Amino acid sequence: MFKEDSLRDHKILVTGGGSGLGLYMARGFVALGARVVICGRDREKLEGALEHFADPTRVSLHQCDVRDYEAVGQMLEREFDEAPLTGLVNNAAGNFLAPTEDLTPNGFKTIVDIVLHGTFNATHHFGKLLLSRGLKGSILNIVTTYTETGSSFVIPSACAKAGVYAMTTSLAYEWGSQGIRVNAIAPGPFPTEGAWKRLVPTPEYEEVFKKRVPMGRFGRPEELVNLACFLMSDLATFINGECVTIDGGERLGGGQFNFVTQLMPRPKLKELMKGMKG
Numbered sequence: 001m002f003k004e005d006s007l008r009d010h011k012i013l014v015t016g017g018g019s020g021l022g023l024y025m026a027r028g029f030v031a032l033g034a035r036v037v038i039c040g041r042d043r044e045k046l047e048g049a050l051e052h053f054a055d056p057t058r059v060s061l062h063q064c065d066v067r068d069y070e071a072v073g074q075m076l077e078r079e080f081d082e083a084p085l086t087g088l089v090n091n092a093a094g095n096f097l098a099p100t101e102d103l104t105p106n107g108f109k110t111i112v113d114i115v116l117h118g119t120f121n122a123t124h125h126f127g128k129l130l131l132s133r134g135l136k137g138s139i140l141n142i143v144t145t146y147t148e149t150g151s152s153f154v155i156p157s158a159c160a161k162a163g164v165y166a167m168t169t170s171l172a173y174e175w176g177s178q179g180i181r182v183n184a185i186a187p188g189p190f191p192t193e194g195a196w197k198r199l200v201p202t203p204e205y206e207e208v209f210k211k212r213v214p215m216g217r218f219g220r221p222e223e224l225v226n227l228a229c230f231l232m233s234d235l236a237t238f239i240n241g242e243c244v245t246i247d248g249g250e251r252l253g254g255g256q257f258n259f260v261t262q263l264m265p266r267p268k269l270k271e272l273m274k275g276m277k278g
């Protein structure tokens with residue numbers, strides 16, 4: 001479906017694009033001809049990321065904390081002055097595992113500031129700059145599969161991502177009429193250093209985590225990249241207000257009889273069920 005120039009006329013800001021899934025997506029956009037802007041708090045990380053791009057001359061980087069509304073505005077204005085952005089991927093996030101009773105108010109606030117306020121800050125500036133120039137654009141928010149269900153031990157992230165999802169659907173309608181699409185991706189588990197060191201503490205834990213996915217494996221970066229490229233491209237111009245889950249089916253684990261696959265190997269299970277037939 002993709003051609004080498006599928007994103008040729010696009011210029012996309014990826015927040016948190018210096019590592020992990022943000023870097024993979026930014027690289028994917030450049031490989032399809034886009035120019036990208038990446039930002040993060042750590043300048044060294046951003047500079048180190050440059051070598052991973054097929055064409056680093058198509059990348060500009062900004063040391064910028066998405067929690068800082070003014071700084072985000074300055075970054076976007078500078079980029080728009082040079083050439084307007086066509087896309088924004090709100091990918092920067094913070095998260096950690098903690099029993100809720102042990103959270104401090106600042107721990108909760110820190111995550112909500114990065115994820116929810118950070119997404120608002122970038123979205124607000126980006127939308128205003130597009131609207132004031134009469135330009136179209138596309139916003140992609142990276143949420144999680146527990147946006148809908150909630151999840152133990154990651155309450156600040158669950159609350160913030162639910163807010164980002166509400167922003168996605170609300171703005172898809174409000175700005176859709178102005179030619180700005182707003183969509184989301186809800187990834188299942190994709191091993192990245194940033195997520196794994198904070199959320200997957202031991203190999204045993206990782207094994208249990210993997211078993212939750214019916215496909216028996218974690219996501220591969222290129223699978224997420226393909227989806228992000230599609231949603232940001234002109235192949236998806238009528239998709240608006242959608243959240244696409246990409247998790248190998250992990251979210252469906254609550255199905256009432258799903259547990260039986262954990263009880264015994266499939267041939268034994270088949271035998272057991274055959275024996276129950278009248």
Ligand code: HXC
Nearest residue numbers: 093094095096097098104106107110144188189190194195
């Ligand atoms: C409890 C914690 C904590 C922890 C930090 N805090 N880590 N509380 N358990 N493990 C508390 C601190 O005590 C402090 O509160 C407050 O949070 C701020 O901590 P700082 O270290 O000062 O914050 P900062 O330096 O801004 O770092 C932000 C961070 C850090 C979010 C805490 O982890 C970070 O930089 N994360 C960025 C990358 C990231 O998180 N990637 C994972 C995304 S994965 P007090 O009260 O003491 O001042 C993801 C996907 C989920 O979202 C799904 C995966 C399958």
Ligand code: NAP
Nearest residue numbers: 016019020021040041042065066092093189190192194195
């Ligand atoms: P990651 O590598 O830790 O990426 C997070 C990025 O955000 C980093 O580059 C970090 O850079 C940046 N960042 C954090 N706080 C920031 C701030 N205040 N301002 C600007 N940038 C900031 O983790 P990841 O796994 O790739 O996660 C990427 C996205 O996918 C997140 O939205 C996450 O919630 C989502 N997600 C991931 C998974 C998964 O399995 N990996 C699953 C579901 C959803 P600096 O430290 O330099 O600031």
